[in-house]
Amino acid sequence: MCTYLTETIKITGSGKGAGGWFAVSDASVYFDHPVHALAEHTLNIDFRNPAKGPAARVAVELTAESARELARAIEAALASAPPGMVA
Amino acid sequence: MNEALSAETISIAGQDGDEIEAYLARPVGSDQFGSVVIIHHMPGYDSATKEIARKFAAYGYAALIPNLYHRDAPGASPDDAAATARAKGGIPDERLVGDVAGAASYLRGLPGANGKVGVIGYCSGGRQSFLAACSLQLDAAVDCYGACVVYPPPEGMPLKVQPIVGMSKDLSCPLLGLFGADDKFPSPGETAELSKVLDDLGKPHEFHTYEGAGHAFFSVNRPAYRVEAANDGWAKIWDFYGRYLAS
Numbered sequence: 001m002c003t004y005l006t007e008t009i010k011i012t013g014s015g016k017g018a019g020g021w022f023a024v025s026d027a028s029v030y031f032d033h034p035v036h037a038l039a040e041h042t043l044n045i046d047f048r049n050p051a052k053g054p055a056a057r058v059a060v061e062l063t064a065e066s067a068r069e070l071a072r073a074i075e076a077a078l079a080s081a082p083p084g085m086v087a
Numbered sequence: 088m089n090e091a092l093s094a095e096t097i098s099i100a101g102q103d104g105d106e107i108e109a110y111l112a113r114p115v116g117s118d119q120f121g122s123v124v125i126i127h128h129m130p131g132y133d134s135a136t137k138e139i140a141r142k143f144a145a146y147g148y149a150a151l152i153p154n155l156y157h158r159d160a161p162g163a164s165p166d167d168a169a170a171t172a173r174a175k176g177g178i179p180d181e182r183l184v185g186d187v188a189g190a191a192s193y194l195r196g197l198p199g200a201n202g203k204v205g206v207i208g209y210c211s212g213g214r215q216s217f218l219a220a221c222s223l224q225l226d227a228a229v230d231c232y233g234a235c236v237v238y239p240p241p242e243g244m245p246l247k248v249q250p251i252v253g254m255s256k257d258l259s260c261p262l263l264g265l266f267g268a269d270d271k272f273p274s275p276g277e278t279a280e281l282s283k284v285l286d287d288l289g290k291p292h293e294f295h296t297y298e299g300a301g302h303a304f305f306s307v308n309r310p311a312y313r314v315e316a317a318n319d320g321w322a323k324i325w326d327f328y329g330r331y332l333a334s
Binding site: 006008026028030032033035038039040046048050053054055057059 | 128129130133159160163164166167168169170171173174176210301302303309310311
């Protein structure tokens, strides 16, 4: 189905899109039909900067398994940083 | 039918008279043709949907796809526009109805049009096709696996869409429903319930639920594609529109 369910969060950082690097301010996270990935549903993340327009977007579409692996890897990378380096 | 067609991007007046982008495909060298408003799926006004419009034109119908995300992201690529529309929470029902009304009006005014206009929608557009057919005077409607017509969204999902089965009494035209037996949204139980409501109201409709098919079985560029269901579904569409839209 079209799940519509979307987690939207404010973020701080940068992403590289079709037009080069730009600051990202928002992320949409949702599990729904992909545009490109060959799966019926994927975990999709749009890193966006709405102030710069719809094309200011870095998109990824991951299988559910890949997304969980990514989430674990992110947590592991943050946990392995020396004390005091991560706020 | 000579299958000659033309296709182009145009502007039409949508809800509140807003100028919105739309894709028009129509037969060339024929007159007295019927017309179809195509409601794109949630991933947007994309090349696969435009291909469907050209298919209708090759079969002798004028087909018009309003870009439902035009206001949210004018000029953006379809996937970027869909992402922007999603982040804004999707399309309000009243705006959808206004945009389909504008598209239908444009089609009725085409030279050679026979004045009959149908609607077809896929995925989220399936629900919106039913919504349009209950809100506007149309001649035939096709709902391809539209969910949230009878049942509310699953608990805990902050969907803006709500069931519209209560509008069934206002259904203005015959309805063809094409569904997958393996689909969960809509489930076969939900579509059976809608069929019963329409039976009780005496609203003409025919529903087909394909074994071995799930959601989005018409999508030739997606893993959900099921050739047997899609081929039979297209045959049902040509028969249905042939009865209600062709001259």
